[in-house]
Amino acid sequence: MKLIMCAGPPTSGKTTVLRQVMRRLLKKGRRLAYLKIDVQFADEDELFRSEFGIPARKVYSGELCPDHASVLVLGDAVKWAQKENADLVVETAGLCLRCAPYITGSLGIVVLEATSGMNLPRKIGAMLSLADIAVVTKIDLVSQAEREVFRANVTDAAPLEVVEVDALRGIGIDRLVRRIERAEDIGMPLMLKGSPPVSVCTICAGKRDIGSEHHFGVLRTLDSDLFYRGE
Amino acid sequence: MDIRKITILGGYGRSGARELVDQVDLKMGDLLSVVGPTGSGKTALINDIGLFANEDTPSKRRILINDTSPSEDFLDDPAKNPIALITQHTGFLSDMRVSNFLDIHARVRKSANPDSVVSDVLDFANQLTGEPIIVDGAMTELSGGQSRALLIADAVIIGNSPIILLDEIENAGINLTRALELLHNYEKIFIFVTHDPRITLSSDYRIVMKGGAMQDAITTSPEEKRIGEKVTHMDRAIISLRNQISSGERMLEKDFRAVMESNWLA
Ligand SMILES: Nc1ncnc2c1ncn2[C@@H]1O[C@H](COP(=O)(O)OP(=O)(O)OP(=O)(O)O)[C@@H](O)[C@H]1O
Ligand SMILES: Nc1nc2c(ncn2[C@@H]2O[C@H](COP(=O)(O)OP(=O)(O)O)[C@@H](O)[C@H]2O)c(=O)[nH]1
Ligand SMILES: [Mg+2]
Ligand SMILES: [Mg+2]
Ligand SMILES: [Zn+2]
Ligand SMILES: [Zn+2]
Numbered sequence: 001m002k003l004i005m006c007a008g009p010p011t012s013g014k015t016t017v018l019r020q021v022m023r024r025l026l027k028k029g030r031r032l033a034y035l036k037i038d039v040q041f042a043d044e045d046e047l048f049r050s051e052f053g054i055p056a057r058k059v060y061s062g063e064l065c066p067d068h069a070s071v072l073v074l075g076d077a078v079k080w081a082q083k084e085n086a087d088l089v090v091e092t093a094g095l096c097l098r099c100a101p102y103i104t105g106s107l108g109i110v111v112l113e114a115t116s117g118m119n120l121p122r123k124i125g126a127m128l129s130l131a132d133i134a135v136v137t138k139i140d141l142v143s144q145a146e147r148e149v150f151r152a153n154v155t156d157a158a159p160l161e162v163v164e165v166d167a168l169r170g171i172g173i174d175r176l177v178r179r180i181e182r183a184e185d186i187g188m189p190l191m192l193k194g195s196p197p198v199s200v201c202t203i204c205a206g207k208r209d210i211g212s213e214h215h216f217g218v219l220r221t222l223d224s225d226l227f228y229r230g231e
Numbered sequence: 232m233d234i235r236k237i238t239i240l241g242g243y244g245r246s247g248a249r250e251l252v253d254q255v256d257l258k259m260g261d262l263l264s265v266v267g268p269t270g271s272g273k274t275a276l277i278n279d280i281g282l283f284a285n286e287d288t289p290s291k292r293r294i295l296i297n298d299t300s301p302s303e304d305f306l307d308d309p310a311k312n313p314i315a316l317i318t319q320h321t322g323f324l325s326d327m328r329v330s331n332f333l334d335i336h337a338r339v340r341k342s343a344n345p346d347s348v349v350s351d352v353l354d355f356a357n358q359l360t361g362e363p364i365i366v367d368g369a370m371t372e373l374s375g376g377q378s379r380a381l382l383i384a385d386a387v388i389i390g391n392s393p394i395i396l397l398d399e400i401e402n403a404g405i406n407l408t409r410a411l412e413l414l415h416n417y418e419k420i421f422i423f424v425t426h427d428p429r430i431t432l433s434s435d436y437r438i439v440m441k442g443g444a445m446q447d448a449i450t451t452s453p454e455e456k457r458i459g460e461k462v463t464h465m466d467r468a469i470i471s472l473r474n475q476i477s478s479g480e481r482m483l484e485k486d487f488r489a490v491m492e493s494n495w496l497a
């Protein structure tokens with residue numbers, strides 16, 4: 001089975017892109033399952049279930065960062081999709097800019113909007129650099145010159161394959177579909193791509209006290225390097 | 232790549248019916264206008280051209296360059312893209328300085344003369360604007376007309392593309408007559424989306440859009456070209472009136488008559 005992992009800032013167009021992509025893949029006879037990982041609200045699972053009649057689920061990460069949560073739940077999700085005999089498409093909120101959700105053997109897609117400002121590609125770290133392909137949405141809202149400069153900012157930050165789309169009208173989507181069709185199947189064991197997140201830290205877990213003296217795990221002070229406190 | 236010809240193969244209008252015009256061929260030096268009411272699909276048509284549509288846009292049109300399907304390189308590497316598209320947008324979202332933006336775009340498009348390119352673009356653009364664009368200013372602070380002028384200059388000088396598509400350049404309050412004069416110095420394929428009779432009647436051909444479809448393709452007759460020249464005179468009269476009012480002058484009937492006599496009825 002294929003594992004397609006789609007990350008990107010909120011409102012970048014992940015759901016709109018996936019709808020276009022999944023409509024085409026389903027028409028070609030592929031079986032798909034959809035999982036949304038979000039912090040506290042998501043309704044995409046209902047959208048995909050009702051629009052396409054495919055198995056769809058959501059997970060709220062709540063106190064955890066969504067990428068930490070994804071590490072914890074994806075093993076089960078892959079088994080679920082396997083039982084459904086389907087490829088798994090995961091949409092994650094990608095709010096934690098320290099971590100990235102991609103798994104070795106998956107196809108990592110980062111979705112960025114062309115309207116998001118020129119510095120965005122430099123701000124989102126591993127979400128971009130560990131992806132396999134960057135999809136730039138909303139090209140209908142910017143000039144060609146701006147689109148080309150945005151693209152350069154993406155590829156300067158990470159030398160990725162870039163596909164530019166107008167996801168509302170489905171323009172450019174066919175190229176992305178062809179790329180997904182070429183993606184390999186995942187193999188076991190599933191491992192996070194690149195270096196895993198530092199830890200499920202006490203901050204992610206909801207401890208709000210300011211100051212490293214209140215926390216455990218991998219820490220730092222203003223002047224120190226990283227150090228470890230705990231068992 | 233040596234561009235000799237670009238072909239639009241017709242697709243379907245918004246209703247799903249086949250377009251009446253099923254093929255348009257343009258060769259180097261041709262000037263085409265795209266006309267039609269608001270919402271008739273003019274922008275969609277030139278976007279199809281700008282993105283080298285291959286039955287993968289809502290219209291299902293196809294674009295051929297030199298009679299063959301364009302290479303995907305055109306989309307992946309802006310330096311190889313033979314098309315510069317000046318969209319209807321009259322603003323930038325880029326949080327960067329004008330000089331910085333142009334520098335990056337010149338690098339992306341691998342333009343010749345990287346040292347002078349920024350000042351060349353500004354010299355060109357500032358001939359079209361009322362108030363000059365400041366090279367160290369922010370892109371986001373440019374006015375609608377300044378943005379449009381900068382995009383045209385960028386397309387011609389940095390894009391340096393053999394095919395230039397312009398979407399309603401008359402709409403941003405730039406000096407259109409000067410823009411057309413400057414553009415006519417270049418041997419390229421120009422496609423103008425326009426509501427302006429001057430531009431239309433000075434083109435070689437025009438495509439008439441309706442309901443998202445290419446409805447008709449008309450060759451400009453010699454008679455129409457003569458009318459076009461008269462329209463240009465009428466336009467000079469309007470511009471001269473506009474300039475007087477813009478600069479704060481009051482209008483007198485005798486000045487008005489003088490303007491009309493020297494331009495309108497010429
Ligand atoms: N052949 C087509 N099939 C499906 N949709 C189309 C087609 N042509 C145009 N459209 C859609 O119709 C809408 C209006 O078209 P468009 O923006 O191109 O109009 P326009 O002629 O440029 O109007 P304006 O003069 O206001 O700029 C757009 O949403 C466009 O995507
Ligand atoms: N104009 C335009 N709007 C888009 C495009 N892609 C997405 N949108 C709009 O952007 C908004 C957010 O999109 P959505 O897919 O929900 O983003 P997500 O939060 O990343 O899943 C919606 O209103 C979409 O209709 C695009 O390519 N062009
Ligand atoms: Mg979404
Ligand atoms: Mg338009
Ligand atoms: Zn995290
Ligand atoms: Zn954390």
